[in-house]
Amino acid sequence: MKKKLTYADAGVDIDKADKLVDTIKKIAKKTRRTGVMGEIGGFGGLFSLNTNSMKSPVLVSSTDGVGTKLKIAFLMDRHDTVGIDLVAMCVNDIAVQGARPLFFLDYLATGKLKTGTVTQIVKGVGEGCLQAKCALIGGETAEMPGFYQDNEYDLAGFAVGIVDNSKIVDGSEIRPGHQIIGIASSGLHSNGYSLVRKICFEVLGLEVDSHVPELGKTIGEELITPTRIYSETIQSLVRDLPIQGLAHITGGGIMDNIIRVIPQACGIAIKKGSWEIPAIFPFLQQAGNVEDKEMMRTFNNGIGLVAVVPEESAQEVLNRLTGSGEKAWPIGEVTKTRKNARSRVKMV
Template sequence: MKKKLTYADAGVDIDKADNLVESIKQIAKQTRRTGVMGEIGGFGGLFSLNTNTMESPVLVSSTDGVGTKLKIAFLMDCHDTVGIDLVAMCVNDIAVQGARPLFFLDYLATGKLKSETVTDIIKGVGEGCIQADCALIGGETAEMPGFYRDNEYDLAGFAVGLVDNPKIVDGSEIRPGHQIIGIASSGLHSNGFSLVRKICFDVLGLTVDSHVPELGKTLGEELIIPTRIYSETIQHLVRDLPIQGLAHITGGGIMDNIIRVIPQACGITINKGSWEIPPIFGFLQAAGNVDEKEMMRTFNNGIGLVAVVPEENAQDVLNRLGGSGEKAWVIGEVTKTRKNARSRVQLV
């Protein structure tokens, strides 16, 4: 053919991507912390470790995405909070092992780069990093024409934290009689949205602009609320109190996540009605005729983080959480597993 083709003719605008990097650099600067070397734009992010105060330093890492909650952002054309979700899903997973988050990287892929949308997304990532006290040190923005639908994208994140080996929270010291303390979520967080969308859009025929009296706001306003980041709360707890186990209540809900940190010889009892359940969960359960156990293994039901502590320390932990502005309740206890028990999780 006579015309000289360029990458832009194929749908990839290199100049726009280069300009976006400059905007992202400014966002990343707001997240800088001790250890960051250089700035965004190199082939890899650099971070200098200071382990002088640790006996046996251990790196902890996690990777995750936002899932189909992104569909809500697309429908609302609201992109400045899903970055917070992305950071939260990664840093909460490393924080529950006692690690302090150090740095974060993101991956954003879309069919056609829209500068305003990408900037809003990265602003959210930056805000999440500020909340988690970790640095945004790199990432990748991929323009992939023909691969994604118009105005849609996908996100993935990667976080690294540091903990001293003797201070890893691994649940190994959990015993029957230990108390299970639930810490409030901000709502749905970033799990169960395939079921949420089926109930709200397919069953009820609602839109993100529909006002829902039970919620006191539009459906979209409720669903887009970002995931809570618990890393600082966790650091304050493990520094001063005997926290034997921590669980991030994410995919799998209350039923499947707490048991992940409980020794095999133990089970748990969860006391129904022992904490405040936000209205969104009752709304979804009633509208979708969802079984109680299905709710508990799909959603966080108002509990975003769980701490397992000795009974004699439970009140001190509750006082500390309340003093820092967290809502928390004793929601159950660790039990001795019955011989041939079919389930290690009991709802009572």
């Protein structure tokens, strides 16, 4: 073969990747916080821990992705919000254990780097980090020709936070009679999108720009709405109030996630109709003929975060939440479970 081949001939443009790093550095700089050392571009992100205010500091970590919600971004050719979803899915999982987010790293893999698309994605990651008050200190952008379809990519993220051992929220003090408070989601968040896409695009035959009167917007606008980030709300609660348990309502919905923080001797009773359900959920249920139980196990149904608190503190917690601009409702209580009970979760 006479031609001298380069990596670019195989589909990997190193020069373009290098230029993207400069753009990413500018975005990351906006998220910089105390503890960050150096800049993006090294072999690893550096973060200096200051644990002087803690007797026994514990690091809490989580990793996640955005899932098939990315398909909506591909269809709409809109990529500025999925980075927020990515941060939210990781940060919320550590925040519910009482941890304060410190830093975040992302991984983006695609068949061909497109500067505009990647910039939008990373801007979204940066916005998510600003909302969570954590620093974007590193990541990886991989160009993998022949591995992904044109104009598609995948995202993964990794978050680390810190909490004093004595202040970890682990549910161990939860008892029967404790109240369950639900905090509003922004919609679907980032779960159940395989079923969502089947209902919207196969059963109903919608396009992303189809206007849906029940929603007052296009189906694409509804489905691309980013996941709420609750870390600051949680920090405000655990700082002053007796929060015994917290649950991020993701895959598995209300049915499967709350029970993860409830002691084995206890169950939960969730009150039907005790919170506002956004229009997207009844729309999907009716269009897909989805049973109530399946809805509750697949989607958040309008509740993105749950707090479990002593009965005497429930009103104070609700006041704090509504005073900070959150929508919140008392949606149930912790119950005592019979030894041979078939289920620890009841809808009443």
